[in-house]
Amino acid sequence: MRLVIIDGNSLLFRAYFAMRPMMTKEGVYTHGVYAFINMLNKILGDYTPDYIAVCFDMKAKTFRHKQYEEYKAGRQQTPIELLSQIPLMHDVLDAMNISVFEKETYEADDLIGTITSEASRRGIESIIITGDKDELQLIDKNTKVVINKKGMTEFDIYDEAAMIDRYSLTPKQFIDLKGLMGDKSDNIPGVPGIGEKKGIALLKEYGSVEGVLENADKIKGKLGENVRANKEMATLSKSLATIRRDVPLDYEFDDLKFVKPNYDELLNIYRSLEFNSLIKKLDSSEHEAVTEIKKSGANIFDEYSKYNHVDPSKFYDRVSSGSDVVITFKGDNNHSSMPMLDSVSLLSAEEKIITKIELSPLNVSSAIETLISRRYEYICYDIKPFIYTLLKYNINGLRIKHDAFVAEYLLDPNRSRYSLDKMLVKYTDFTFDESTDDSVHLLYILKVYEGQKKGIDENGLTTVYEECELPLIETMAAMESIGMKVDRAVLESVGIELDARIIDLENSIYEKAGQSFNIKSPKQLGVVLFEDMGIPYPGRGKKKTGYSTSVDVLEKLRDEQPIVNDILEYRKATKLKSTYIEGLIALIADDGKIHPHFNQTVAATGRISCTEPNLQNIPIRDEYGRYIRKAFVTSDENHTFIGADYSQIELRILAALSGDESLINAFNNNEDIHRITASRVFNVPLDQVTPLDRSRAKAVNFGVIYGMSGFGLSEELMISRAEAQRYIDDYFLKHTSVKAYLDEQIKIGERDYAVKTIMGRIRQIPEFASRKYMDRQFANRLAMNTPIQGSAADIIKLAMNSVYLELKDRNLKSKLVLQIHDELIIEAVNDELEIVKELLRRNMENAFELKVKLVCDMHTGSTWYDLK
Known part of the structure; x- marks a missing residue:
C-alpha cells in the first residue's frame, strides 16, 4: 500500500514560476493551478497511490513564530496573483476527491510529518512530494521524499540509502544539520560560519547538535568560538527546523483513499478555468468517466x-x-x-x-x-x-x-x-x-x-x-489561387552561382582554419574557432554542449576575424540554396506557378504570414536574395507587375495615435521625417544633416516604436550605451506627446493585461503579471508596439480587401497576387495598367482615415525584382 502526500504550497509556488502567466478571458490567473495539475497527473501516473493527500500552509503565524519572532522574516511577499490561485487549487483537489489538510499555527511540513508517521506505523509506504529539503528528516524505512528539482518534470528521490550517499547523515541528523547551518529561506539563524560541509563534519564527529555543544570546548579556532557563543541559537535553530509529527488532526486514514474524481464537477471547473487541453486529456484517458458525463x-x-x-x-x-x-x-x-x-x-x-x-x-x-x-x-x-x-x-x-x-x-x-x-x-x-x-x-x-x-x-x-x-x-x-509564375531557369542559374560561391567559401574557411571539418556542425566549428585557432570566445564560457556559434556570437567577431565573415556568408549561401532555390523549385505547380499559403491566424499582432514558400523572408539586402526575385515573372509580355507599399506607415500611425503635431505636420507636408528627427534630436540645422545623422535618426524613430532600450540602440548603431540612451532621451524631450502615448499604453497594459489597435483588435499581454523583470520589460515593449504594428496590419488588410473587391466588381482581368508586409502586388493586364494604378493607390491611401495622410510608393516591372 502506498500514500502519496504533496507539499501543496511548495509545488504550487514552483508551478507558478515555471510557466508564463495564463489568465481566463475574465482575467483570472490560472498558470500556477494549470502547471500544478500537470505535475499532479505525472505524479499519479508515476507512483500509482492507494492513498493521497495535499497539505497547505495557512496565512496565520505558526508556533515557530512564538519561539522566534524573526522566523521567515525577510521573505519576499507572495504575489497576489499566486495567492489568488490557492482557493482555485482547493476547488480542483476537492473535485478530484483528494483530501486537503491545513491547520492554523502549523505548517504543511508538520501535517505531512504527522500523516506519514501514522502511515509508517500502519506499514504503509509514503512518498512525500515537495520542493523543500526540510522533509528529508521524515525519511524512514517506509517513507521516501521526492524533491522537485527543476521546472515541472525533474525530480530526485531520497530514501535512507540516498541520504547517506548524499549527506553521509541519517534523516534525523538532517535536523541537526539545519540546526547548525541554519536556513536562509526560513530565516533560521544557525551558527555563524557553519555551512553544509562543516556541519556534516561536526555531526560525523559528535553525532548531533547536543553532542556538538557538549564538546564545544574541543572545537578549535574561530569555528569553536562561534559554536560556544551561539549555543542557545543552535538549540533554537534545531527546534525551529524540527518537523512536528504529533499535530492533532481530525481525520480517518481511510479518508485518504485514492478514488475517482467527481468528473462532472471537475469538468465544470476546467471549463471555467479554460483548461481545454486538460479536458482533452480527461476525455482520452478516462473513457468511462466521459461516458458517465455524457x-x-x-x-x-x-x-x-x-x-x-x-x-x-x-x-x-x-x-x-x-x-x-x-x-x-x-x-x-x-x-x-x-x-x-x-x-x-x-x-x-x-x-x-x-x-x-x-x-x-x-x-x-x-x-x-x-x-x-x-x-x-x-x-x-x-x-x-x-x-x-x-x-x-x-x-x-x-x-x-x-x-x-x-x-x-x-x-x-x-x-x-x-x-x-x-x-x-x-x-x-x-x-x-x-x-x-x-x-x-x-x-x-x-x-x-x-x-x-x-x-x-x-x-x-x-x-x-x-x-x-x-x-x-x-x-x-x-491570391493563392492566382499564384505567381516562376522562371525555373532563373532559379537554376542562381543555384549554380550559389554552388560555386559555397565551394569558394568552403575552401577559404578550410585554408584559414588550416584543416577540413564539418562547417555545419556547431560543435566542430566551436572547437576549430575557439580552441584550435585560439580565437577569444566572446561568450561567458564553454557550456556542456560546447561553444555557441550562433549568429549573435559570430557577429561580434566578424570584423576582426576573416574566417568568421566567411562562415556567416557560407551559412547565408547554403540557406539560400536549400530554402530558396531547391525549396522554390519543389513548389512550382503544374501550371508553372507557385501558389503560396497565406495565413491570418499566426501572428498575434494581426499581420499576415506566408508559408510554402515563405515569400516574406526572401532576403532583400542580399545580392542572391534579390536575384531570386527575378525568377517571379508575369504570365506573359501582356502583363506587368504593379507594386505599391505604404511609406513609413508605422511612424505615421504613431504620429496619429500620439497626436504629436510636429510629426503630423511633417508627414502631411511630405517632409523627410528622418532628416527632421536628426535635426531635432542632434540639434543640427536641417540643411546640415548628414547621411549618417539621418541613418541614426531612422534607427531612433523605429527604435521608439519597438520600445528599444539604450542598450538595444547602442548595439544597432555600434555606439556607446550612454550615447544611445541620450538619443532616446532627447527624442522624447522633443516629442513629449509620443512619450505620453507610449507611457499610457503601458498603463493600459498593466491595468487590462491587453492593448488594442485602432480597429479594436485585442492582444492579451499576460506577461504584465510576471514577477520576472525580463517578462515585464517584454510586456512593456508589446504594449507600446502592438497598437502600432497591429493598426498597420488592420490597415493593409482593409486595403487588400478593397483592392480585391474592386478588381472583382469591375470585372478587371488584373489580379492581386501578393502581400508582403506593407506592400501589395498586382499582376495587371497592360491595357488596364493606368486604371489599376489609380485603383491601387486610391484604395491604399484611403483605407483608413487618420490625422496623418497615408502615402504609398508605386513601382512597375516585368519581374518581382523590378519593383524595388
Missing part, C-alpha cells in the same frame, strides 16, 4: 438525434435562400496541381436537417454552383481551403457569415493552434468525439459559433471581424 450531463448526441438526414435536393427545397447554414468539406487543398473535393456537408439549425453532397471531378462544378446559387450565409471552420478550391474551379460567390477558426484567433491571438475540440469545451458543455460521424462536427461548429458570437460582441471586435478578417478569407484564397 449520460448524466450535456450530451451532444441527444441534440444530434433530433436532426434528420436528407438528400441534397430536399435540403434545398426546405432551406430557403439566404438562410444560415453550417458547412464542412473534405478536400486535399492541393497547391501543386488541381485540388480535389470529396464531399460537402450542410446543416440547417432552423429546419433540423443535415445533408451530404458526394463529389467527383465529374460533378464538382454543377453541384457547387447549385449550392452557391442558394445564397446561404455559411457558418464554418477554416473555410479558406474550400474557397481556394472553388476558385480553382472558377466558382465564386460563397457567402461567409462566420468562421470559427478566424474568430477564435481574433478572440485569443496568443494561441499557437485553434482546434475545434478546444473551442467546443471552451464555449459549451459538450465534449468532442473524433470517432463520430463527420456530420456531428457540423453541430460542433454551430455550438462554438453561438459562444464566439457573444465573445466578439462583448469584446468590441465586431468591426475588425466583419471589415478586416471575414472578407480577408476570400482575398487570401484568391
Whole structure:
C-alpha cells in the first residue's frame, strides 16, 4: 500500500514560476493551478497511490513564530496573483476527491510529518512530494521524499540509502544539520560560519547538535568560538527546523483513499478555468468517466438525434435562400496541381436537417454552383481551403457569415493552434468525439459559433471581424489561387552561382582554419574557432554542449576575424540554396506557378504570414536574395507587375495615435521625417544633416516604436550605451506627446493585461503579471508596439480587401497576387495598367482615415525584382 502526500504550497509556488502567466478571458490567473495539475497527473501516473493527500500552509503565524519572532522574516511577499490561485487549487483537489489538510499555527511540513508517521506505523509506504529539503528528516524505512528539482518534470528521490550517499547523515541528523547551518529561506539563524560541509563534519564527529555543544570546548579556532557563543541559537535553530509529527488532526486514514474524481464537477471547473487541453486529456484517458458525463450531463448526441438526414435536393427545397447554414468539406487543398473535393456537408439549425453532397471531378462544378446559387450565409471552420478550391474551379460567390477558426484567433491571438475540440469545451458543455460521424462536427461548429458570437460582441471586435478578417478569407484564397509564375531557369542559374560561391567559401574557411571539418556542425566549428585557432570566445564560457556559434556570437567577431565573415556568408549561401532555390523549385505547380499559403491566424499582432514558400523572408539586402526575385515573372509580355507599399506607415500611425503635431505636420507636408528627427534630436540645422545623422535618426524613430532600450540602440548603431540612451532621451524631450502615448499604453497594459489597435483588435499581454523583470520589460515593449504594428496590419488588410473587391466588381482581368508586409502586388493586364494604378493607390491611401495622410510608393516591372 502506498500514500502519496504533496507539499501543496511548495509545488504550487514552483508551478507558478515555471510557466508564463495564463489568465481566463475574465482575467483570472490560472498558470500556477494549470502547471500544478500537470505535475499532479505525472505524479499519479508515476507512483500509482492507494492513498493521497495535499497539505497547505495557512496565512496565520505558526508556533515557530512564538519561539522566534524573526522566523521567515525577510521573505519576499507572495504575489497576489499566486495567492489568488490557492482557493482555485482547493476547488480542483476537492473535485478530484483528494483530501486537503491545513491547520492554523502549523505548517504543511508538520501535517505531512504527522500523516506519514501514522502511515509508517500502519506499514504503509509514503512518498512525500515537495520542493523543500526540510522533509528529508521524515525519511524512514517506509517513507521516501521526492524533491522537485527543476521546472515541472525533474525530480530526485531520497530514501535512507540516498541520504547517506548524499549527506553521509541519517534523516534525523538532517535536523541537526539545519540546526547548525541554519536556513536562509526560513530565516533560521544557525551558527555563524557553519555551512553544509562543516556541519556534516561536526555531526560525523559528535553525532548531533547536543553532542556538538557538549564538546564545544574541543572545537578549535574561530569555528569553536562561534559554536560556544551561539549555543542557545543552535538549540533554537534545531527546534525551529524540527518537523512536528504529533499535530492533532481530525481525520480517518481511510479518508485518504485514492478514488475517482467527481468528473462532472471537475469538468465544470476546467471549463471555467479554460483548461481545454486538460479536458482533452480527461476525455482520452478516462473513457468511462466521459461516458458517465455524457449520460448524466450535456450530451451532444441527444441534440444530434433530433436532426434528420436528407438528400441534397430536399435540403434545398426546405432551406430557403439566404438562410444560415453550417458547412464542412473534405478536400486535399492541393497547391501543386488541381485540388480535389470529396464531399460537402450542410446543416440547417432552423429546419433540423443535415445533408451530404458526394463529389467527383465529374460533378464538382454543377453541384457547387447549385449550392452557391442558394445564397446561404455559411457558418464554418477554416473555410479558406474550400474557397481556394472553388476558385480553382472558377466558382465564386460563397457567402461567409462566420468562421470559427478566424474568430477564435481574433478572440485569443496568443494561441499557437485553434482546434475545434478546444473551442467546443471552451464555449459549451459538450465534449468532442473524433470517432463520430463527420456530420456531428457540423453541430460542433454551430455550438462554438453561438459562444464566439457573444465573445466578439462583448469584446468590441465586431468591426475588425466583419471589415478586416471575414472578407480577408476570400482575398487570401484568391491570391493563392492566382499564384505567381516562376522562371525555373532563373532559379537554376542562381543555384549554380550559389554552388560555386559555397565551394569558394568552403575552401577559404578550410585554408584559414588550416584543416577540413564539418562547417555545419556547431560543435566542430566551436572547437576549430575557439580552441584550435585560439580565437577569444566572446561568450561567458564553454557550456556542456560546447561553444555557441550562433549568429549573435559570430557577429561580434566578424570584423576582426576573416574566417568568421566567411562562415556567416557560407551559412547565408547554403540557406539560400536549400530554402530558396531547391525549396522554390519543389513548389512550382503544374501550371508553372507557385501558389503560396497565406495565413491570418499566426501572428498575434494581426499581420499576415506566408508559408510554402515563405515569400516574406526572401532576403532583400542580399545580392542572391534579390536575384531570386527575378525568377517571379508575369504570365506573359501582356502583363506587368504593379507594386505599391505604404511609406513609413508605422511612424505615421504613431504620429496619429500620439497626436504629436510636429510629426503630423511633417508627414502631411511630405517632409523627410528622418532628416527632421536628426535635426531635432542632434540639434543640427536641417540643411546640415548628414547621411549618417539621418541613418541614426531612422534607427531612433523605429527604435521608439519597438520600445528599444539604450542598450538595444547602442548595439544597432555600434555606439556607446550612454550615447544611445541620450538619443532616446532627447527624442522624447522633443516629442513629449509620443512619450505620453507610449507611457499610457503601458498603463493600459498593466491595468487590462491587453492593448488594442485602432480597429479594436485585442492582444492579451499576460506577461504584465510576471514577477520576472525580463517578462515585464517584454510586456512593456508589446504594449507600446502592438497598437502600432497591429493598426498597420488592420490597415493593409482593409486595403487588400478593397483592392480585391474592386478588381472583382469591375470585372478587371488584373489580379492581386501578393502581400508582403506593407506592400501589395498586382499582376495587371497592360491595357488596364493606368486604371489599376489609380485603383491601387486610391484604395491604399484611403483605407483608413487618420490625422496623418497615408502615402504609398508605386513601382512597375516585368519581374518581382523590378519593383524595388
